[in-house]
Amino acid sequence: MPASPAETTSVTLPEAFEDPVYRAAVVDLLGVISYGEISAFERLADDSKLAPTLEDKLALATMASVELGKVAALHTHLRALGADPFAAMAPFRAAIDEFHRHTAPADWVEGLVKAYVGDGLANDFYREIATYLDPDTGELVLSSLDDDGGHAALVVDRVRSVIAADPAQGGRLALWGRRLMGEALTQAPRGAVDRDALTALLTGGVDRPGLDLAALGRMFTRLTERHQERMGELGPDA
Amino acid sequence: MPASPAETTSVTLPEAFEDPVYRAAVVDLLGVISYGEISAFERLADDSKLAPTLEDKLALATMASVELGKVAALHTHLRALGADPFAAMAPFRAAIDEFHRHTAPADWVEGLVKAYVGDGLANDFYREIATYLDPDTGELVLSSLDDDGGHAALVVDRVRSVIAADPAQGGRLALWGRRLMGEALTQAPRGAVDRDALTALLTGGVDRPGLDLAALGRMFTRLTERHQERMGELGPDA
Incomplete structure (x- = not known):
């Protein structure tokens, strides 16, 4: 869907977008984040059904709505780039749906842990990527990741109260957290690696820094460390 | 949970609230609407999973978020009345959950019809009730019913495109619409009639008009007529 004239005249695209590979990469990135938010909405809305109290249900449902609320700004930006948001999301649906199928929580507390470490990991990853973007797009990506x-x-x-009440849960949830990280590292790249543009984004361009293999390695190390910190926040054994 | 001092000093309650039966009725009303919105969120979020396209999924998910977004203002008002929102919602959970269990849509288009006629009917009913409230509460109730x-x-x-593509669907959906209306009329009162305060609301007070049996009959006639109109809007046979 081409952007309407009103949209194209009101937006002056940064120089970076003169590179069609960069534009395609940003379209991919905003597409994958958008679908990730819709998918997070679905997952949190589903988890809210398992909530033991109405307070917890409302809290999860509100988290779901907050995720969905981020989609509109991402789609507006995609349209300003002359892209159809639904076409931009399409290539990432299968990989993200597959990830959620492989990591369906068995109960309420597994759902909470997944919401916490899954969203945390995605946020860390997009925050890393934002540094390789033009400032406008980078800011949009960062603002869509705020934990409101x-x-x-x-x-x-x-999660802490659950573990405090039944310490055996700590071990089980620690395993669950490790499994989530493993699935994220094996599933997510499968969707991304097929996409040349996202790969090009990470390798840089004329006016943007790139990421060599060593830097990519350091990035994964940082992501793993942050994941460990998050699991540590959940409790002594988690 | 008592209201915090900041909330009680900033709100001067209208004279109507000196009548404890009226206050209890408003707490009940805002409680039932709040839980109805949370429940609408759950239902729409569930229906969005059946959506044939990602556009439809996002539209339903957005409708779900809009419903949930109305809860915060209702809860703020309940707290200003010194009521705990969760205690206020509790008496209505069973009846509303039961209604949704009895009217689970068999497919995507039944879900759409239920969203449309169910919300329409609830909105009509609360709009009727709003005329028996003090102006502030009435306005809050009306604003929570806006179709954004x-x-x-x-x-x-x-729904029209579905019926246009397959006219036989019109008859099936017409039956479905009738069934929804029947369940709403038999289930909803079961929850409300047990609650003396809501009944007292409809029968009036010192400074508020009441509703005699004849007026109540006319109200149900109006609700039924509006339901017929809505079904008519969906298609020739629906």
Whole structure:
């Protein structure tokens, strides 16, 4: 779908977009984040059904709505680039759906842990990528990742009480966290690696820094470390 | 949970609230609407999974988020009345959950029809009730019923195309619409009639008009007529 004249005249695209590979990469990136948010909405809405109390249900449902609320700005930006948001999301649906099928939580607390470490990991990854973007797009990506309303704090609080009440849960949830990380590292690249543009993004361009293999390695190390920190926040054994 | 001092000092309650029966009735009303919105969120989020396209999925998910977004203002008002929102919602959970269990849509288009006629009916009913409230509460109730973003138009459009493509669907959906109305009339009162305060609301008070049996009958006639109109908007046979 081409952008309407009103949209194209009101937006002056940064120089970086003169490179068609860069534009395609940004379209891919905003597409994958958009679908990730829609998918997070679905997952959190589903998890909210398992909530033991109406307070917890409302908290999860609100988290779901917050995720979905981020989609509109991403789609507006995609349209300003002359891209159809639905076409931009399409290539990533199968990989993201597959990831969620492989990591369906068995119960309420597994759902909470997945919401916490899954969103945390995705946020860390997109935050790393944002540094390789033109400033406008980078800011949009960062703003779509904000944790509004301290929902993460609620999740940490709930998971900690579960482990405090039944310490054996700590070990089980630690395994679950490791499995989530493993699935994320094996599934997510499968979707991304097929996409030349996203790969090109990470390798840089005329006016953008790239990421060599050593730097990519350091990035994965940082992502793994942050994941360990998050699991540590959930409890002594988690 | 008592209201915080900041909330009680900033709100001067209208004279109507000096009548404890009226206050209890408003708490009940805002409680039932709040839980209805949370429940609508759950239902729409569930229906969005059946959507044939990602566009439809996003539209339903957005409708779900809009419903949930109305809860915060209702809860703020409940807290200003010194009521705990979760205690206020509790008495209505069973009846509303039961209604949704009895009217689970068999497919995507039944879900759309239920979203359209179910929300329409609930909105009509609360709009009728709003005329028996003090102006502030009445306005809050009306604002929580606004159809933001023309979502109803989207539903009408989708259902019409389904019937246009397969006219036999019209008859099936007409039956479905009748069944929804029947369940709403038999299930909803079961929850409300047990609640003395809501009944007292409809029968009036010192400074508020009441509703005699004849007026109540006329109200049900209006609700039924509006339901017929809505079904008519969906298609020739629906």
